[in-house]
Amino acid sequence: MAQVAQATIGNSEFDRDTAVTLRDPGVPGVYDAELSAGWTIITAVNGGYLLALLGRALGDALPHSDPFTVSAHYLSPSEPGPAVIRTETIRAGRTLSTGQASLVQYAADGTEVERIRVLATYGDLDALPDDVRTTALPPAIPAYRDCLGPSDGPAPAIPGSSAITERLNIRLDPATVGWVVGMPSGKGEMRGWFGLADGRDADPLSLLLTVDALPPTSFELGLKGWTPTVELTTHIRCRPAPGPLRVSITTRNLAGGFLEEDAEVWDSADRLVAQSRQLAKAPLSHG
Amino acid sequence: MAQVAQATIGNSEFDRDTAVTLRDPGVPGVYDAELSAGWTIITAVNGGYLLALLGRALGDALPHSDPFTVSAHYLSPSEPGPAVIRTETIRAGRTLSTGQASLVQYAADGTEVERIRVLATYGDLDALPDDVRTTALPPAIPAYRDCLGPSDGPAPAIPGSSAITERLNIRLDPATVGWVVGMPSGKGEMRGWFGLADGRDADPLSLLLTVDALPPTSFELGLKGWTPTVELTTHIRCRPAPGPLRVSITTRNLAGGFLEEDAEVWDSADRLVAQSRQLAKAPLSHG
Numbered sequence: 338m339a340q341v342a343q344a345t346i347g348n349s350e351f352d353r354d355t356a357v358t359l360r361d362p363g364v365p366g367v368y369d370a371e372l373s374a375g376w377t378i379i380t381a382v383n384g385g386y387l388l389a390l391l392g393r394a395l396g397d398a399l400p401h402s403d404p405f406t407v408s409a410h411y412l413s414p415s416e417p418g419p420a421v422i423r424t425e426t427i428r429a430g431r432t433l434s435t436g437q438a439s440l441v442q443y444a445a446d447g448t449e450v451e452r453i454r455v456l457a458t459y460g461d462l463d464a465l466p467d468d469v470r471t472t473a474l475p476p477a478i479p480a481y482r483d484c485l486g487p488s489d490g491p492a493p494a495i496p497g498s499s500a501i502t503e504r505l506n507i508r509l510d511p512a513t514v515g516w517v518v519g520m521p522s523g524k525g526e527m528r529g530w531f532g533l534a535d536g537r538d539a540d541p542l543s544l545l546l547t548v549d550a551l552p553p554t555s556f557e558l559g560l561k562g563w564t565p566t567v568e569l570t571t572h573i574r575c576r577p578a579p580g581p582l583r584v585s586i587t588t589r590n591l592a593g594g595f596l597e598e599d600a601e602v603w604d605s606a607d608r609l610v611a612q613s614r615q616l617a618k619a620p621l622s623h624g
Numbered sequence: 625m626a627q628v629a630q631a632t633i634g635n636s637e638f639d640r641d642t643a644v645t646l647r648d649p650g651v652p653g654v655y656d657a658e659l660s661a662g663w664t665i666i667t668a669v670n671g672g673y674l675l676a677l678l679g680r681a682l683g684d685a686l687p688h689s690d691p692f693t694v695s696a697h698y699l700s701p702s703e704p705g706p707a708v709i710r711t712e713t714i715r716a717g718r719t720l721s722t723g724q725a726s727l728v729q730y731a732a733d734g735t736e737v738e739r740i741r742v743l744a745t746y747g748d749l750d751a752l753p754d755d756v757r758t759t760a761l762p763p764a765i766p767a768y769r770d771c772l773g774p775s776d777g778p779a780p781a782i783p784g785s786s787a788i789t790e791r792l793n794i795r796l797d798p799a800t801v802g803w804v805v806g807m808p809s810g811k812g813e814m815r816g817w818f819g820l821a822d823g824r825d826a827d828p829l830s831l832l833l834t835v836d837a838l839p840p841t842s843f844e845l846g847l848k849g850w851t852p853t854v855e856l857t858t859h860i861r862c863r864p865a866p867g868p869l870r871v872s873i874t875t876r877n878l879a880g881g882f883l884e885e886d887a888e889v890w891d892s893a894d895r896l897v898a899q900s901r902q903l904a905k906a907p908l909s910h911g
Contacts, residue, residue, distance in 0.1 A: 405882075406855040406903045408695030410722050410743045412715045427741055428699045433854065435697050437741070454714055454724070456697045456743050458854055458903075465880030470845065472812065473876035525759065558757065567720065567745055568693040570857045572903050575880055589760035590896050593752035593862055595692070597899060609877050612884060614901055616693045616859050 342536075349537035350375070350504060351546070355386070357394045357422060366424040368394045370440075374417035376501045382415040383501050384453075384566045385549030391422060391438045391455045392545045398424040399434045401459040403541050408456045408570040415452040416442060433460045462541065462576045475603045476585035478528050484508035505550055506532040506581075516556035525554040525588030525596070532581045539577040539604065547582060548600045548613035554588040555596065555620055562620035567595070569615035580605030594619050629823075636824035637662070637791060638833070642673070644681045644709060653711040655681045657727075661704035663788045669702040670788050671740075671853045672836030678709060678725045678742045679832045685711040686721045688746040690828050695743045695857040702739045703729060720747045749828065749863045762890045763872035765815050771795035792837055793819040793868075803843035812841040812875030812883070819868045826864040826891070834869060835887045835900035841875040842883065842907055849907035854882070856902035867892030881906050 344350065354375060357368035376386035388409055396402045425437045438455045478484065486508045510528040515521045531547050533539075539547065548571050553564040583603045588596050596619050602611040631637065641662060644655035663673035675696055683689045712724045725742045765771065773795045796816040802808045818834050820826075826834065835858050840851040870890040875883050883906050889898040 406697075408697070408743060408855060408857055410693075410695070410714075410745055412722055427697075427738060435699055435741070451714060454722070454743060456695060456741060456855075458697055462880075465882075468879065468881065470878040471876060568695060568743075568857070568859075570695055570855070570901065572855075572884060572901075574877060574882065589758060590861060590899065591757040592755065592896070593749075594755065595752075595861065597859060609879070612877065612901075614857065614859075614899075 344533070344535035344537040346538055346540050349533065350535050351533055351537055351543055355389045355393050355542065357390065357397065359397070366398045366426070368422040368424070370420045370422055372415055372417050372420050374500060375504055377417065378499050378501050379563065382417060383549065384411060384569060385546040386501070387415055387440060387453055388545040388549065388569065388571070389542050391440055391453065392457070392542050394422040394424055395436050395438050395455070395457050395459060396542070399426060399436045399459045400429050401434045401461055403460055403462040404457055404545065404573050405433065405460045406458050406570065406572045407545060408568070409453055410568050411453050411566045412451050415440070418442065420452070432464070433458050462573070465575070471609060473601070473609050475607055476528055476583055476601065478510050478530065478583050478585070481508060481530050481581060483511070484530055485511055485514055501550070504534050506534045507551060513557055516552070521557045521559045523557070523559060525558050525591065527551045527554045527557060527586040529584055530581045531584045538579040539582055541573045541576060544573055544577065544602055544611045545571055547584060547602050548611055549615070551584055551586055553617070554586050554598055558588070558591060560620040564617045564620055567616045567618060569613060571611060571613040573611050575608055575610050577604040577610040578606040578608070591619055631820070631822035631824040633825055633827050636820065636822050638820055638824055638830055642676045642680050642829065644677065644684065646684070653685045653713070655709040655711070657707045657709055659702055659704050659707050661787060662791055664704065665786050665788050666850065669704060670836065671698060671856060672833040673788070674702055674727060674740055675832040675836065675856065675858070676829050678727055678740065679744070679829050681709040681711055682723045682725050682742070682744050682746060683829070686713055686723045686746045687716050688721045688748055690747055690749040691744055691832065691860050692720065692747045693745045693857065693859050694832060695855070696740055697855050698740050698853045699738050702727070705729065707739070719751070720745050749860070752862070758896060760888070760896050762894055763815055763870055763888065765797050765817065765870050765872070768795060768817050768868060771797055771817055772801055788837070791821050793821045794838060800844055803839070808844045808846045810844070810846060812845050812878065814838045814841045814844060814873040816871055817868045818871045825866040826869055828860045828863060831860055831864060831889055831898045832858055834871060834889050835898055836902070838871055838873055840904070841873050841885055845875065845878060847907040851904045851907055854903045854905060856900060858898060858900040860898050862895055862897050864891040864897040865893040865895070878906055
């Protein structure tokens with residue numbers, strides 16, 4: 338997709354494709370959604386995109402609008418097309434509220450199939466004090482111009498179509514792209530710059546997409562194929578500043594057929610804006 | 625509490641205090657429990673102990689018995705006394721099943737108050753392949769005899785009673801006990817050896833306690849007071865070997881009034897048996 342005029346928060350492809358509609362004004366908490374085919378990776382809808390959809394529904398249903406911590410358990414692969422999101426307000430406090438959301442789709446025979454269930458605690462990021470006592474340092478990623486995007490080399494060896502790559506502007510650290518040419522580093526690391534292709538800046542909702550948008554670390558561990566997420570928890574720590582984000586993903590423990598992926602997202606103001614961890618099933622085939 | 629004859633898995637204080645009883649054989653998934661006053665820290669019931677209770681109920685309700693990943697959102701402080709745990713089986717698959725559990729207590733006027741809600745995916749740890757490609761290394765903790773327990777120095781400056789300390793055998797790395805004598809290191813680190821006081825060995829359920837049992841890293845950051853957990857997700861990666869565990873907790877980002885605590889638990893066979901991360905509210909008072 339060619340770069341178009343800069344999109345804005347609220348008026349972008351991401352916002353249109355994560356829109357949810359209250360089904361019945363008299364029945365709070367139930368939303369209709371349409372899973373866009375534009376955010377598929379191979380044939381499945383990307384888990385981070387789904388999380389943003391659920392996050393938007395919860396932000397509408399709960400008294401607070403910003404996700405602070407979102408825990409998702411993935412139940413079955415989602416498909417492009419209609420979906421229903423049911424939310425429940427569990428607790429509405431003064432500074433924090435907690436809710437639950439479930440995304441379901443329908444099989445050809447009308448059977449309801451649950452895709453993902455989420456527990457989330459929301460708050461108001463703008464109401465937090467300014468204190469920062471972090472010891473975390475931004476990841477050592479080369480400058481944007483020295484990282485590699487789709488036009489800089491051979492096409493990534495992902496079989497099938499990956500429509501999501503057209504909607505993202507990801508430039509990977511050259512140290513973590515060996516898998517593209519069949520020479521994975523053997524380290525469980527994936528790093529790069531992240532933006533939306535239409536130039537929309539990041540907000541807490543889009544960070545839910547960002548934490549699950551880079552290629553899996555398993556590619557650099559020499560494993561090929563699908564790395565399905567079992568569980569993914571994301572903490573949004575502050576509202577991101579405009580500009581490109583840096584994402585660093587690390588896997589330290591691949592064992593027993595499972596691996597964890599720890600993601601950090603840093604904004605242009607050098608602030609750690611999101612931390613996430615997922616447990617995923619390791620691919621079965623070795624490269 | 626004096627050391628007694630070695631307790632075993634299934635026959636120990638921890639097992640008795642985390643027992644749950646199916647309320648009605650005709651109604652699956654609803655359990656009665658009694659929150660023991662023996663696992664309180666200051667006046668609140670410890671969050672890891674609660675997690676083990678919920679984990680035991682889910683292990684009974686789901687077709688698989690071992691917690692793989694458990695995500696808990698804490699809603700209100702629990703009190704010793706009766707509680708009800710309601711579970712729901714969300715998905716029962718061949719190798720993994722996912723459930724939800726909610727622990728509620730009752731106010732004096734009979735009002736139901738929800739304390740904690742959990743999403744969890746269970747499986748069979750013994751059915752996992754033996755492959756280990758971890759790059760994680762055990763934490764550098766001094767030998768057991770060189771770490772410090774309650775009898776080795778001044779009493780920890782935790783106000784109020786902390787009954788849980790009598791049930792745990794924790795020996796802290798001397799590098800992370802400066803807070804006890806008013807000289808915190810300033811680093812967000814807490815490390816030590818962990819066991820149950822009655823000698824019961826670890827299992828996947830007790831690991832849910834272990835990840836939230838050490839003093840908070842905020843003490844070493846010079847902050848005093850309660851660090852309430854907002855969300856805690858634990859991944860159990862393999863069944864722990866008998867013998868003492870090593871626990872390492874790290875905080876890298878204290879900002880906006882919140883901090884994350886990343887815990888790793890290693891067993892006597894040098895395997896990474898559990899990884900957890902929690903988001904907690906930072907204490908308001910500085911040391």
